[in-house]
Amino acid sequence: MDRKIVQNISVDCVILGFDSVEINVLLVERTLKNPDTDETIFSDLTLAGYHIFEDEDLDSAAARIVKDRTGLENISLKQFYSFGALDRLLHPNDQSWIKASNVIFSDRVVTIGYYSLLPSTNLEIMQNGNIVNWYPINGLKGLAYDHDVILQKAIEHLRHKFWHEPIGFELLPNKFTISQMQKLYEFILGTRFDKRNFRKKISQMSYVVPLKEKQKGVAHKPAQLFMFSKDIYDKTRKERFDFFV
Amino acid sequence: MDRKIVQNISVDCVILGFDSVEINVLLVERTLKNPDTDETIFSDLTLAGYHIFEDEDLDSAAARIVKDRTGLENISLKQFYSFGALDRLLHPNDQSWIKASNVIFSDRVVTIGYYSLLPSTNLEIMQNGNIVNWYPINGLKGLAYDHDVILQKAIEHLRHKFWHEPIGFELLPNKFTISQMQKLYEFILGTRFDKRNFRKKISQMSYVVPLKEKQKGVAHKPAQLFMFSKDIYDKTRKERFDFFV
Numbered sequence: 001m002d003r004k005i006v007q008n009i010s011v012d013c014v015i016l017g018f019d020s021v022e023i024n025v026l027l028v029e030r031t032l033k034n035p036d037t038d039e040t041i042f043s044d045l046t047l048a049g050y051h052i053f054e055d056e057d058l059d060s061a062a063a064r065i066v067k068d069r070t071g072l073e074n075i076s077l078k079q080f081y082s083f084g085a086l087d088r089l090l091h092p093n094d095q096s097w098i099k100a101s102n103v104i105f106s107d108r109v110v111t112i113g114y115y116s117l118l119p120s121t122n123l124e125i126m127q128n129g130n131i132v133n134w135y136p137i138n139g140l141k142g143l144a145y146d147h148d149v150i151l152q153k154a155i156e157h158l159r160h161k162f163w164h165e166p167i168g169f170e171l172l173p174n175k176f177t178i179s180q181m182q183k184l185y186e187f188i189l190g191t192r193f194d195k196r197n198f199r200k201k202i203s204q205m206s207y208v209v210p211l212k213e214k215q216k217g218v219a220h221k222p223a224q225l226f227m228f229s230k231d232i233y234d235k236t237r238k239e240r241f242d243f244f245v
Numbered sequence: 246m247d248r249k250i251v252q253n254i255s256v257d258c259v260i261l262g263f264d265s266v267e268i269n270v271l272l273v274e275r276t277l278k279n280p281d282t283d284e285t286i287f288s289d290l291t292l293a294g295y296h297i298f299e300d301e302d303l304d305s306a307a308a309r310i311v312k313d314r315t316g317l318e319n320i321s322l323k324q325f326y327s328f329g330a331l332d333r334l335l336h337p338n339d340q341s342w343i344k345a346s347n348v349i350f351s352d353r354v355v356t357i358g359y360y361s362l363l364p365s366t367n368l369e370i371m372q373n374g375n376i377v378n379w380y381p382i383n384g385l386k387g388l389a390y391d392h393d394v395i396l397q398k399a400i401e402h403l404r405h406k407f408w409h410e411p412i413g414f415e416l417l418p419n420k421f422t423i424s425q426m427q428k429l430y431e432f433i434l435g436t437r438f439d440k441r442n443f444r445k446k447i448s449q450m451s452y453v454v455p456l457k458e459k460q461k462g463v464a465h466k467p468a469q470l471f472m473f474s475k476d477i478y479d480k481t482r483k484e485r486f487d488f489f490v
Contacts, residue, residue: 005296005348007252009355051250054353058329082327082357084303103250108299110254112327112355163482164409237408 006084008109011061012049012147013077014154015070017121018171020180022136023187024121025151028069029131030144032097042093045135046144047151049111051103062114071126076170077114080157081150084110088146097144115154117170155188162188166207169228177215177223178202207232251329253354256306257294257392258322259399260315262366263416265425267381268432269366270396273314274376275389277342287338290380291389292396294356296348307359316371321415322359325402326395329355333391342389360399362415400433407433411452414473420456422468423447452477 015026027045034041048069052061062077089098089107121134137155141148161167168184169176182198202208207229215222260271272290279286293314297306307322334343334352366379382400386393406412413429414421427443447453452474460467 003298003300006254006299009251009254052329052355053248054251054351055248055331057331058327058355061329079326081324082303084297084306086300086302106299110297110303110357112329112357 006106006108006110008051008106010049010051010109010111011058011065012047012083012111012113012150013062013066014047014080014113014115014151015066015072015075015118016115016137016154016158016171017118017123017134018184019121019134021183022138023171023184024134025137025140026070026072026125026132027135027143029133030097032093032100041096044093044142044144045147047147058112062112066116068128069130070132071128072123075116075118077116080113080115081153082110082112083146083150083153084108085146085149088149091145094145111150113150113154115157117158117167119171119173159188159190166228166230166233172228175211175213175225175227177225179223181226202226206236251351251353251355253296253351255294255296255354255356256303256310257292257328257356257358257395258307258311259292259325259358259360259396260311260317260320260363261360261382261399261403261416262363262368262379263429264366264379266428267383268416268429269379270382270385271315271317271370271377272380272388274378275342277338277345286341289338289387289389290392292392303357307357311361313373314375315377316373317368320361320363322361325358325360326398327355327357328391328395328398329353330391330394333394336390339390356395358395358399360402362403362412364416364418404433404435411473411478417473420458420470420472422460422470424468426471447471451481 017024017026026048028048029043030046031043032041033039048066050061050065050068052058053064056064058079059077062079063073066072066075066077086108088111089095089109125132137151140151143151158167162185168181168188171184172180178199181202182193182195185198186192209227209229209232211225211227213225215225262269262271271293273293274288275291276288277286278284293311295306295310295313297303298309301309303324304322307324308318311317311320311322331353333356334340334354370377382396385396388396403412407430413426413433416429417425423444426447427438427440430443431437454472454474454477456470456472458470460470
């Protein structure tokens, strides 16, 4: 047979953080310099990604890559989709970068996407020689490779999960207000909920537990705090049989 | 750096069919023969899988592999998870097969799992020189490579989706009885539903539409037929806000 097989594979990680106002993604600057003159040829932004070593499985590769690129450790990383479009590395900048990097030898690399949801963007980022920063995802474009596509797919994946599962609580602090929760859900789902209806729905969810605690240190009237109980969610699942509504 | 990167990647497809009694998976016989004596060294079963060619993206590779291995065309194939355990190809049979196949050159191959749900096992399978058959998944073990793990993960993935989304209808005929539906859900979810409660829940689902038609050609009293309306499901989604039950 004449057809060659694809022989490159990597992992890319979409690390999302909710700062109580909007959702941000952690990106690494990629700057290609002329090795002779040290002049910048181009500079753009990538997800935290790299190839997989022969001595590590996929989850270990994702954790190692995030640590190497951003310094973040012990964050929950979940596989969500793999990407292998024919043109995902064909932008001239990507081609120049690949040639300079000496790691891969082909125009085709399949990459496995992971995501992480963090309830804060206030984390210590160790730059490890990289320049790493949070960027609001709203309107973000022009990332390296097909990383616009990967980010978009991660958001779609989350939107889908948000409709069906109580995954939003991973992006909220342990103790949260209903208004924080509504803001997050409206942002991800791209929709608006009526404030009273939203509160009413929440009050019907036995697994969103009201606490005897209120917000502290806010200028406005402090709101009540809630927490999510995964135990109660799991226990009541069969009775609910979620999609049977 | 000393560590080598993984340079092999494939696609494996879990094709599931519901025959109104149980769920079956389509498997391909893998038989290694001694090239000199034509004696069988071993024979076992694999999912439909192969490497990705440089001129195809992941979805195209999955469709091409299913067609090449089983003759099935135009079936819906969805990516669900990728697998890269260090030992997934290390069984002696797998090692012998790999050596004989001359396609890959390493102990590490990362594979991207796809699944397909078919409402019947009564399909024309073109064997293309392969021996392909349906096998009930209950108690199935001893597949080639890590295909036991991939099959198990596909079932877990579906179980999770079944709890949260109306995905079961893909495995049911266009027109189905409530008892077929209950059997399928009990099978996938590994649980039992009380018959009356199950019927009551269904009657609350505006998107499971009763038809003015009954079963034909059955020995017992013919049961009423139903169909699933994706339109109604999507339209009522925001009001339901599924996980807010």
